Amino acid sequence: MKSEFALAFNEITERFGLSPETVMHALEAAMISAYRRSVNASNAQSVEVKITLENGEVEVFAEKEVVEGVENPLTEVELARAREFDPEAELGGMVMVESTPEDFGRVAAQTAKQVILQRLREAERDAQYDEFIEREGDMVHGTVHSITPQAVTVGLGRAEAILPRNQQIPGERFRVRDRIRIYVLEVRKSPRGPVIVVSRTHPSMLRRLLEMEVPEINQGLVEIKAIAREAGKRAKVAVSALRDGVDPVGACVGLRGVRIQSIVRDLNDEKIDVIEWNPDPATFISKALSPARVNGVYLDEDPSRGKTAMVVVPEDQLSLAIGRAGVNARLAARLTSWRIDIKDLIEATNESLILITSGSEFIDLADQEGEILERVEAIIAKKNENRPATPEEYQILTSFVDRIQSEVMRRRSAGLEERRRLASVVESTILPEAYEVELEALDLNTRTMNILAESGYTNAGQILAKWITNSDALLGLQGIGPKAMEEIEEKLAVYRREEPAVVEPEVEETPDVEMEEPAVDAEAALAAAEAGDEPAELQEAAEEQAESGLAAELTPEADVLETALDEQIIDETPIDFAKQVEELELDFADVIETKELDEPDEEDEADKRKRRTKSRVMEYDPDRGEMIVTRRRKRGEVDPEDIDWEI
DSSP states (O other): OHHHHHHHHHHHHHHHHHOHHHHHHHHHHHHHHHHHHHOOTTTTTTTTEEETTTTEOOOOEEEEEEEESOOTTEEEEEEEHHHOOOOOTTTTOOEEEEEEOOTTTHHHHHHHHHHHHHHHHHHHHHHHHHHHHHTTTTTEEEEEEEEEESEEEOOOOOOOSEEGGGGTTTTOOTTOOEEEEEEHHHHHHHTTSSSEEEEEHHHHHHHHHHHOOOOHTTTEEEEEEEEETTTEEEEEEEESSSTOOHHHHOOOOOOOHHHHHHEEEEEEEETEEEEOOOHHHHHHHHTTTTSSSSEEEEEETTTTOOEEEEEEEEEHHHHHOGGGGHHHHHHHHHTTTTEEEEEHHHHHHHHHHHHHHHHHSSSHHHHHHTHHHHHHHHHHHHHHTTTOOOOHHHHHHHHHHHHHHHHHHHHHHHHHHHHHHHHHHHHHHHHHGGGSSSSGGOOOOOHHHHHHHHTOBBHHHHHHHHHHHHHHHTSSSTTTOOOHHHHHHHGGGGGGGOOOOOOOOOOOOOOOOOOOOOSSSSHHHHHHHHOOOHHHHHHHHHHHHHHOOOOOOGOOHHHHHTTTTOOOOOOOOEHHHHHHHHHHHHEEEHHHHHHHHHHHOHHHHHHHHHHHHTTEEEEETTTTTTEEEOOOTTTTTTTTGOOOOOO
């Protein structure tokens, strides 16, 4: 038969819901406290308690010093007594000796009662905290215990939770003993036990409800990608199928909406939109604005402005896309993580017209549109007069806005890519360790360092990147002058990479390649020269020369050109680029010398250079298989026998 102590011990463990080890540790701690209080023992003295569960017998062991003669029985023990508990005890050593006071059970019961209860309460609080901290972020069932204007107290079995007013669904009413579902938002410790804060407005509560009601989500066939919720008004859920052939939206809605309606009733008739997630941001944003229809979505991912999407909707869909008090647009923005700018078709058309007609950046788009631009302006004027437009006219406006906005976004994206490329080029010129050098380590002037710190610069790499891309931005800071800029440039020079030397590529000899016959027939050209037919370009040069009135002042090259009008004699010479460059340099020197002596007009000099250039022609020789330079010379200057032509 169990003793009364054992029965009481078991009752405590069941009543407080604690383990036997926890209750035993609490009893031992209480007995140690009672012993110290009863004998006035020091806290430095080690004390242990052993409790026999069968009969409730308590034994106290205290640490004492082994001495020959005992002066203080509380801290000293004789050698013979010490060896009863430790056979290897020696003089001067410390031994744990049984020191249970007489009538300790009755005294301990009176002294340790409060200590035992306090330890048991602390153990119970710790057990509650350990239980609910594991359920943080989960959904539980609770019973309403009390209702106040500030919060609702919900019983969770062994503990109570607090449902604050800001975590309640607007318009929802509770009654005592109502059974409700709540989401464990936070669990924290306090002197009076764990504080459990629950919520019914958190988006994760909707996630947990869907996991409970939709088996496909628990089985891993459907995944919840994102949730946006305004409690009591509307919620949007983006879902995606993880297996082909599974309809994610249909699985969440259920047959005739039975699954989603169960969740709606649990959330006080809150409207829930279930949409299919799409990796394309434009398509996803278009679906997120349901039930409104969308004409077009145009994305702008400029880092300075953030991710912005311009959404164009028909006139009759604008209010539906925005929603009551803007709730539909806000939820779509939260769901997609994009800033959404919603405009109706007429407003978007007006902005597109202003963009391509008034700004210089996109003015070329107006020329591309041509007649469509006039029709668009006519339709806008018609709408401004409050006259109805036909469906065909609406289609024209839709196509016009789509073309203009798509081109604008394409150019902005190209500009962004160019800026990113330039940024990467700048990064390649900066040593990586520059970003690890703090601003204070640059040893700058105190005033300059303070100005840079206030402007948001924290390391040498940031300052150097700004210096390379836009040094005027640093110079424009209040208090930064030329001297400060010189100091900054000097300190940052050690963190720039040396520019690589430009290596001239080796020119390899190009092997002879058999080329196709040129379009110009050389034999026909020679026959035309003998017949006296003058090329068109030579005729134009003669007319220009006659109009200028400078026939008497022509240079030798110009004389050759004039004489060649009567007869064209072709000299075959392989291309010698070095010689050509040298001759061009000499010709240029002659032009400069002539200008210094005669000081001709700029127009006359330009005419001479033009005629001089036309005296040389580069043609392809099919017999030699190479390009040659042909010159038009005076009659008699070149011996016709030196020309090797086969006629």
